[in-house]
Amino acid sequence: MKKLLVICFLLISFLGFGQSVSAPDSKSFLPSTTGQDASGFVLNGFSSTATLLASISLVNPPSGTTFVLNTTTGLTAASGFILSGNKTRLVVTGTMANINTALSSLKVNTGSVRGNVVLSVAATVNPTGYFYNGTNGHFYRPISTGATYTNARTLASQQTFKGQQGYLVTITSADEDAFIFNNVPQNTIWFALTDEASEARWTIDAGPEAGTLIKINNGQLNGNIPGQYNNWAPGEPNNSGNEDYAVTKWNGSQWNDLPNHFVNPYVIEFGTWTNPDDATFTEFYTNSVTHSNGEVLTARFNIDFGGNVDETKFSAKANTFVNNVWGVTNNTSRAISGLGKVDITNDLDTNKISDGFKATITPGQVEWSLINPYETSRNGHRLQIDERVFSGTGINLNTIKYVKLFDIYDGPINPMDFNGWWKQWVVPGNINLASKVAASSFQSNIRLQDGWYAFKADYSFSPVSVFKQHGIDIIANSQTELNTLYNSIVTVSDVFLAFKELSNGGIFGNESGNEFTSGIQFMNADVDGNGVFNEADTYKLLQHLTGAQPLTQYSALTYLMKLYSKSEYDAITKTNWNTQFNSTRSLYPFNLNSGTLNNTYNLNVTWVGDVNLSHSAQQTVSGIATNSMRTMSLSTQSVPNQINAYLMGENIGGKVVITISLDPLQQEVVGTQFQLNYDNTSLKFEKVEFTTKGNPTNFGTDRGSSITLGSLISDGSTTLDKTTEYKITFLPLIGINSILGLTSISTTDAVNKNGTQLKIKIN
């Protein structure tokens, strides 16, 4: 048992489980005020002895806004930064404890310009041999071993770091140039700039800026393209001896052109984004909070798409609900960042609409109204007002939608009916009436009798205007990419898990089964949305898998995605799932609360049919501990959860034949799925032939430009073995003597007898 615990601990440590940066809630700062508390960022889960690299930044702050760390004990400023003073960005190294102490002393200084104050903190274990540029969020690795330019470019592109492919460093700003000058010890460093294709047309030829022309003539300043960064030494470039490649740190800090055969040091750059907040390095943890300088009406969203969805493939539009119809406020799509953040503040409709009247009581002589104790059946307190209060006011009783009862309650009310003289409303929720009355400053005007309280008060009425009902509409940027994504969401491992759950206890619908660990799994498996998970659902999932009938009639986001507030999502359990909202939608309604102008909304995403939650947000409360499939998903990187397959393509008798052979290793594989894409302008699908043992459900469905194929042994009675083979035949539509690239495999999935999702390594 001890050994098992140790192995688990090591596994968790290896996966870096639990390392994170937590952020504080949003707040509003006072304008033109120094030293305002901005603490609340905390690094968690790192080794206490490790040296960490941390970046603290204000992202595009309003003019005059800065931050300062009052405590910097034990920290070292990274190159280009100093610890003391007011600043908008700081990169430091230090232990987790020292960084957390510094973060707890974080203060913000504001100017007179109001607006969003976005604070971002990122942290990772400080990697040896790499330099972090806090301005763009990229890592740089100097290579002192020299190489020719073309070799340096190739070698750089073959390196990966924290999940990012490297490239020969590009220099696109004076900041970046200075960063390299200050951090890279070597001189005469190759960087990705060349005029090899056309003399004197200097073009960036690596990284995200590849292809960007920055200069069209030789000479230090000749032909420098405005807006592009150039930093040539006097008289350079001059193409003296056919020099087609650029170096920096030439004779100081400037650039020169040299021929390829020179063997120079070079730098590999990692990171393709321009905003450090969009960094997607693995084991690089970041978080941010959007405060405001002064109160600003805002609508910002943190949308958790789960681990296997690229948030940047989606965008968002603001909508309002007017005359029972949702419509966009303007047609601007807002990009969703790599952290799932999107801000639609500028798209809000801030024109308020009339929403009836508010009745306000002030101390008086007559008990015109009373409020009753909380009633569960009404989920609120009955408020009764004598209808004679309204005589002569011209106010229609039905237009009273809000009330202010001294200092006891101030908010909306819902109309009921008449009871004699009494017109009745419900004050929603339990407002802890007794304690509110006990703390009231109007004791002499409140009388308790038989549990209800009477107010000796006069009434006045004022019109109320409110913001329109708003909604955020999530949009897939590309229908093709959405189709590809959804094909990878509902796969053979989801279908098998649904069958396994059904056979192990979930067959009676609301009964908790043995396989699902989360109520969200039941919701997603209940694909017909009738509140019961049963055979009908597994049948539909199987039909979807085999291509007989898709789960949804339309492949549109609104029929695939489920959106919840984070609090709603976290509250879904195995016992209450069928009483919760369980429909697909891509538009999430939200209210602009005028009492809290700085609105941040946290939304979670899950998908119909995503039974193993491979592409869904994790639940915060109990989901992490019990949601085993997410853990499985993480661990698919390790060898034990991997099986092998071999791909072969041949031109046999004028037909294109693709063969996929399976090697399940020691895994008890009960389900496989492959997506084989094909060029439908050159090939016509003919058939899939299966070689499988037992009686699996084999499927091969032509989707026009791809074939979905595989096998499922839904009862787990037998397993697929090494003889498993799929042979897919196409008829050529054109004369061909080569077939490479006419087909390609994209999505793969497999599942073993235990319901564990497996990675297929195609060799």
Add this chain to the structure above:
Amino acid sequence: MKKIILISLILLVGCTKPELPTPTMPIEKIFTVTESKVTNGQTIYFDLPSSGTYMLTLVEISTGQVISREKFIGQNGENTKKIYTKSLPTGYLYLVLEDVNKNQLNKTKITIN
């Protein structure tokens, strides 16, 4: 007279401009460069050490997954094949030449746009 005709004929033939060979562009063998851009249906050139069965394989760089393969009979020396790109993901791929025993003989990077 006959002599004159013969001399004239010799002169005529001798003065005919010799046909110059048409210049040909040098062919770039794909495995001799580290990186190439490939378009749909593009012909690639490569050398084989001997006649026999070989395989051309496309591998995703980030995952190491094989995504497409062609088995073919090649000849000793220069060979040509086409690469089709419509079903391939955009970005970088490795193009690998293997022998029938799956031994890697050559490898280069290609870019699909």
